[in-house]
Amino acid sequence: MCYFLKGFVFYILDKGFAVVQKKLKLADLAKLAGVSTSTASRALNNNPVIKQTTREHVQQLAKTHNFSLNTAASRLRLQKTKVIAVVINLEANTEQSIDDPFLLKVVSDINQAVNRKGYELLLSNSYMAGDDWHGYFIDGRRADGLIVVGQGKQQSQIDLAAKLGAPLVVWGDPKTPSEYPIVGSDNYLGGLQATEHLIAKGATKLLFLGDTGHAEISERYRGFNTAIGHSRLVTKPQTIKIDITSHAAYNAINQLLRDKGLNFDGIFACSDMVALGALKALKERYVSVPNDVRLVGFDDIAMADVSHPSLTTIKQNTHLAAKMLVDKLLAQLNKEEVESQEIAIELCCRQSS
Amino acid sequence: MCYFLKGFVFYILDKGFAVVQKKLKLADLAKLAGVSTSTASRALNNNPVIKQTTREHVQQLAKTHNFSLNTAASRLRLQKTKVIAVVINLEANTEQSIDDPFLLKVVSDINQAVNRKGYELLLSNSYMAGDDWHGYFIDGRRADGLIVVGQGKQQSQIDLAAKLGAPLVVWGDPKTPSEYPIVGSDNYLGGLQATEHLIAKGATKLLFLGDTGHAEISERYRGFNTAIGHSRLVTKPQTIKIDITSHAAYNAINQLLRDKGLNFDGIFACSDMVALGALKALKERYVSVPNDVRLVGFDDIAMADVSHPSLTTIKQNTHLAAKMLVDKLLAQLNKEEVESQEIAIELCCRQSS
DNA sequence: AAAATTATTGCAAACGTTTGCAATAACCTC
């Protein structure tokens, strides 16, 4: 085949030896179809003002020629991008890292939810976006809206972006008062149920493992304390503040056992990774789980089910949460009012308790 | 403050009650600086042809006004996006899912490597991109290049995109002959070392667990068989073909133990998730690891170290691989010739063997 | 069959950058 079009020639060599093919622009496609650029544009967008047969003709031609619109031009003209930015909001220093399986699961679920709505996903972080997220993403026309994963310890960047008018939603603790919608699990109830479960299983000397500086985790901690308050049998609980990593948990439990011996019989870990780190330390010192120590985690990551003993945990419904996040963001783009929303959690009772 | 600019007025209310601020365009910034648009553009790009003081003045002004370029316009004009698309290439049906921790780790490492080079990351998949990746990403000006994660079982989409001239690199098995560069671990050597290790630890009845239809895994399998060929003690090994998930592995080992009893004493699992699934099944039936069965995985995901017994595995250097992928892609954008590259693997000897 | 209505198309401007080229300003050199 060989086409001549005003201004240039392009070849398609079917043999597969070489394919030199100048990119078709809409004007070229229009010429091939024998219509004006505007008609071609409308035809591709299935605008009913264009005659049915013309629409089909142009669309057919676009398909056979593998035509794709230049999104840069389109975005410039339309002032929207059909892109949603996901910002992983983690403290720069140590702490829970981007490698955290739970966070990645959240991102993956968001990705699916975003795609289902016909949007693309720009994966980002504060390293790229700097401090002024509104400027970078919205003014910069990189995305139409933001999904922030993680409230972080201080929320100044989120607050600023929201104040400047960036459409945004946050994965975090929905009980936090805020100007923007927050979607997340009922962390308080999760903490409560986890701890009640530990107590029901006979634990009386409880240990909380996690970083209460986090909004979400402080709610889980509140639930922990409430449950203990309801019980007469439980003596004064311990709290060990650690980074949200399995490694930190492993070290913390090791040290505790070394220093004070086994002075607890139930652990509520603020995340599954933390629980698994603790579990490893316990097993290495031949502390039986669940006989000597009952253990409950949070998240229900894939590993929870695969570990031995499998991990009792509070399941976070990331799939549903992702859908809610995207729905609320799109509603905002649509100028609707939206509110924070709590996602129900579920106790998954397994072998560790 | 209150600025008057030809055509509109905007206010910045410092009290924080409301911020109504029309987006500055380059022309506005130029006007504020008292220079032409072209000078402003060059100043922002730090073009040395512009006087030092002018450059600083404009840059300063841009900073105080939180100016950001409209990337849509910029991309249209420059014909490049400063975006790299990452395509997760998974079979639609069951199989290894996007939730797989190892894959997510790879994506996360790529994200970092991409950012370090000043590019952004568009996270995508065949659901969005359809069949014609070149058309969608490159012609559509969504990205300047593609990183494909996973060769998939058939590579028609990758081949097509490459043939059409899309700058692309693939995470996969670098020994596969291809028109495009593939970066990945030395899977053959990994399989070889893993299996030699099992044999060295005294295993004689070996079991391979995984899907040999995959390019990478078939290489690991080749290494497995080579190692066995070198040994006199090992009797005819078994191969169980399963999806690359812990669940499938758990079921497979359960069924094998039920049907044939413990007829193996060493397992080479094609991935850590598979190994962990197998481990769980073994522990539930009180088969001791490593005493009765030695177990080696592949990947070295975070869980490998946290499981109990911790998992001996072949570590894939995803961090380095991600850097190589990005470097090679950028080199391609730079019209340089690039080749496939093998990343060294490393045996991580832990408790399971 | 003319007039009025409706269906369909095309013209041209606009979106906000970047850059080749021309123009001017500043500086040297003799």
Add this chain to the structure above:
DNA sequence: GAGGTTATTGCAAACGTTTGCAATAATTTT
């Protein structure tokens, strides 16, 4: 201080869409 060189700036076009409005073609009404 005239002529030549260099440093600095601005004009205007171009990137490829989409869309308001005007224009034409097709259809209906009278």
